[in-house]
Amino acid sequence: MAPPTGSDRLLRGAVRHTAGTTAALLLCSVAGAACSLAVPALAGRTLDLLLHDRPGAGTWLLWTAVLLAAEVLLETGSVLLTQLANARATAWIRLRALDGLLGTAPHRAAPHAGGDVAARLCVNATDSGTAPAALATSVSSVLVPAGALVALTLIHPWTAAVFVAGLPLLLLLLRAFATQSSDSVGHYQRAQGAVAARLAEALGGARTIAAADTARHEEERVLAPLPEMARHGTRMWLVHGRAVARSGVLLPLLTTAVVAVAGIGLAAGEVSVGGLLAASRYAALAAGIGGIAAPLGTLVRARSAARRTAELADLAPMSHGSAVLPADGPGELELRGVRVTRDGVPLITDVTLAIGGGSTVAVVGRSGAGKSTLAAVAGRLTDPDAGSVRLDGVDLAALSRSELRGATAYAFARPVFDGGATPTVGAALAAGTGHERSPATPASVRDAATAACADTFVQLLPLGYETPVDDAPLSGGESQRLGLARAFMGRGRLMILDDATSSLDTATERQVETALATPSRACTRLIVAHRVSTAARADLVVWMEAGRVRRSGPHSLLWEEPEYRAVFTAEAAQTAQAAEPTQTAEAAQAMQSLQAALTAQAKPADAPRRPAGPDAPPATAVPGALPSSAVPGTGAGE
Numbered sequence: 001m002a003p004p005t006g007s008d009r010l011l012r013g014a015v016r017h018t019a020g021t022t023a024a025l026l027l028c029s030v031a032g033a034a035c036s037l038a039v040p041a042l043a044g045r046t047l048d049l050l051l052h053d054r055p056g057a058g059t060w061l062l063w064t065a066v067l068l069a070a071e072v073l074l075e076t077g078s079v080l081l082t083q084l085a086n087a088r089a090t091a092w093i094r095l096r097a098l099d100g101l102l103g104t105a106p107h108r109a110a111p112h113a114g115g116d117v118a119a120r121l122c123v124n125a126t127d128s129g130t131a132p133a134a135l136a137t138s139v140s141s142v143l144v145p146a147g148a149l150v151a152l153t154l155i156h157p158w159t160a161a162v163f164v165a166g167l168p169l170l171l172l173l174l175r176a177f178a179t180q181s182s183d184s185v186g187h188y189q190r191a192q193g194a195v196a197a198r199l200a201e202a203l204g205g206a207r208t209i210a211a212a213d214t215a216r217h218e219e220e221r222v223l224a225p226l227p228e229m230a231r232h233g234t235r236m237w238l239v240h241g242r243a244v245a246r247s248g249v250l251l252p253l254l255t256t257a258v259v260a261v262a263g264i265g266l267a268a269g270e271v272s273v274g275g276l277l278a279a280s281r282y283a284a285l286a287a288g289i290g291g292i293a294a295p296l297g298t299l300v301r302a303r304s305a306a307r308r309t310a311e312l313a314d315l316a317p318m319s320h321g322s323a324v325l326p327a328d329g330p331g332e333l334e335l336r337g338v339r340v341t342r343d344g345v346p347l348i349t350d351v352t353l354a355i356g357g358g359s360t361v362a363v364v365g366r367s368g369a370g371k372s373t374l375a376a377v378a379g380r381l382t383d384p385d386a387g388s389v390r391l392d393g394v395d396l397a398a399l400s401r402s403e404l405r406g407a408t409a410y411a412f413a414r415p416v417f418d419g420g421a422t423p424t425v426g427a428a429l430a431a432g433t434g435h436e437r438s439p440a441t442p443a444s445v446r447d448a449a450t451a452a453c454a455d456t457f458v459q460l461l462p463l464g465y466e467t468p469v470d471d472a473p474l475s476g477g478e479s480q481r482l483g484l485a486r487a488f489m490g491r492g493r494l495m496i497l498d499d500a501t502s503s504l505d506t507a508t509e510r511q512v513e514t515a516l517a518t519p520s521r522a523c524t525r526l527i528v529a530h531r532v533s534t535a536a537r538a539d540l541v542v543w544m545e546a547g548r549v550r551r552s553g554p555h556s557l558l559w560e561e562p563e564y565r566a567v568f569t570a571e572a573a574q575t576a577q578a579a580e581p582t583q584t585a586e587a588a589q590a591m592q593s594l595q596a597a598l599t600a601q602a603k604p605a606d607a608p609r610r611p612a613g614p615d616a617p618p619a620t621a622v623p624g625a626l627p628s629s630a631v632p633g634t635g636a637g638e
Contacts, residue, residue: 006310007128007303010096014089015132021088022132025081029140032074035067037147040281042067044274051273082133090129094121097312104315105382107342112312115200119193120308127189127305134298141295148285152258155279156265159258163286166254173243173250181297184236186304191229193308198222240297251287258283318383321398325407329392330357331493331524333378338387340373347373348547355524355540357392357493360516362529362555364567365544371528374544375498378526379408391494409490409523411500414476415483417469425458425472426465429482432489440489451515452485453508454478477503484512497527506533513537532568543567 015022042064049057097120101109112120153160202209202218209218262279265271271279333355340347348370355361363371376382377389380396389396396404409432422428429448430440445465449455457478461467474482480503487495495516501509509531516525527534535541535555542552543564551558558564 006314007306010093010306010310010313011128011131011303013096014093014129015135017092018085018088018132021081021085022136025078025085025133026136026139028074028077028081029137030143032071032078033140033143033147035071035074036144036285037151039064039067039071040278040285041151043281044272044276044278046274047277048272048274078137082137085133085136086126086129088129089132090126093128093306093309093313094125097121097125097309100313100315100317103317105318106376107382108315113197113200114204115195115197116193117312118200119196120312123192124189124305124308127301128309129302130298131302131306134295134302138295138299145286148282151282152279152286155275155282156262156271158265159261159279159283162257162261163254163283166250166257169250170254176243181236181239181300184232184239185301186307187232188229188236189305189308191225191232194225195222195229198225255280255283255287258286318380319397320401320404322400323394323398324403325392325394325399325493329493332357332390332392333494333524333526334390334393335374335378336388336390338374338377338384338389340370340377340382341385346547348377348544351387351549353542353549353552355526357524359539360513360525360527360537361540361542362527362535362538363542363544364529364535365550366567369544370547371544372498373547374542375496375526375528379410379494379496380404381410406490407492407494409487409492409495411480411483411487411495411497413480413499413502415479415486415500417479417482423468424463424466425461425469425482428469429465429485429489432486444489445485448485448488449482451488451512452481453504453511454481454485457481475503477505477508480504481508481512488515492523494524494526497525499528499530501527501534502530506531509534510537530568535568 042060046057046060046064049055049060101112101117149160149163152163199222202222209215259276259280262271262276262283266273266276333353335351335353338351339349351374363374365371373382377384380389383397391399391407399407417428422431426442426445429445432448433440442465446455449458449465458465458467461472480500484497484500487497487500501512504512510533513534516523527538529535529538532555538555540552541555541558543550543558551561551564
């Protein structure tokens, strides 16, 4: 037997999660089916008693009325339980998919675009969640026709024989419907996800689209999958329509044939009038086997949707151990032979570093040198393909999730604040403490904002720290300062700033670095830097090139190399060219002035290293870096 697919495992889990509700629905459906099967027999018996003026007709009539009322109540209960089971199963499937998405390494989730993820979590998860209820109702959908066929056999065997003769055609109809519907539904859902992904991309770049006046082009790009979606949607409804039309012809013919045979039996004295009434009703119930097309179609759509949702739920999770860090660890970070490869392309190769606790390390290099990949590995946002990363002598992969995230804090170039999870600015900053720690106090939140130079502008917001995040008009620099304040709330032993100060002015950046160096916030700091001022104030500079460490050491020593200086002038040149592409002469002149200023600023006498603290060991680099004479190259990406 073939092993279950990811979609099958997901649907089985949903069935187990809703076992109580589904069992109640199944019981309700079966009881309703039993009432449906009993009513024609009771009604036929009542009619015979009335026609022959025999006693007991009133009692049989009463029981018929009771079963009819019970059938209506059970049907109502089935509808309510179906909605409840659908809601619970959908919620469970969404949580499993979300856990898979958030529990994996970012590079594994990256291929799934935001719009496509939204479609999988919303539309596809909803379709998948209908499977448990459809499975339960399909039992009654089969039970009623099967019971009706047995009843026809008891009334008159030839009535059942006539109906059975038409069953092969009906089964072929259902098989064709299931096969064709599954294929068309799968293609439709994929096209639907493509439209959602492109729409999300367009919404994210709305300002750029408006500035470039490319709205018409974007509209065409977003709607490009629409013809395919319409084609498969039309096919899907055509398949459904053909099945309904064919069953609409076949089933009445079968019912008519059964009633005709029962009528012949009545004429021959083999069937009573009540038996004819019951046979006509049972023929209609037996013909209801075509009604299984509804739950069958639901199961087909659910399984097809579960394939897409399971791709998120089955993303390989990052494993965690149970180790804890030494209580008095200073935050020493060590990378041993680290290599990261994505899609066959090496991003960083043979990186070996030892960073002393409490020191500040700037990671510099041209775009694509591997700086952000190094930062991701250092805080275990991703795992290396080879080598290991240790914090205070403990492998990051051996730490528990809470221990790892409690020891590390991140700040990014474009921080994201979720207005749903953290509705106010103060709550967004307080989230930096994590769930495992004591709740943040208003004083600690304001202290972190002050250290990140964010308190001043937060106080100017309409409601201060109680201002809703979604209503706060934040510039790029203000968002970065809030991101830094959130990272300060963590107070871990390792802080990683991945280009998190790029939108800050030099004076604000210096204030932030001063706050980082205070004893109350002592920690090891790894800063992905693009500014020469940041590198000049660091204890150690790690110069990345083509995914390797070309050299490491104090900025004052590295500055003597023209290729190192070119790293910063190249970054400045790209920024100037992007800002003013038509003013090449002015840009060139400005670059000459900038280079002269940088040279003067970064002389050893003018750029002393800030001490990391009285007890902090110096940051060192383990041998294995590229020699300074290595040929410059371009990396595979950050």
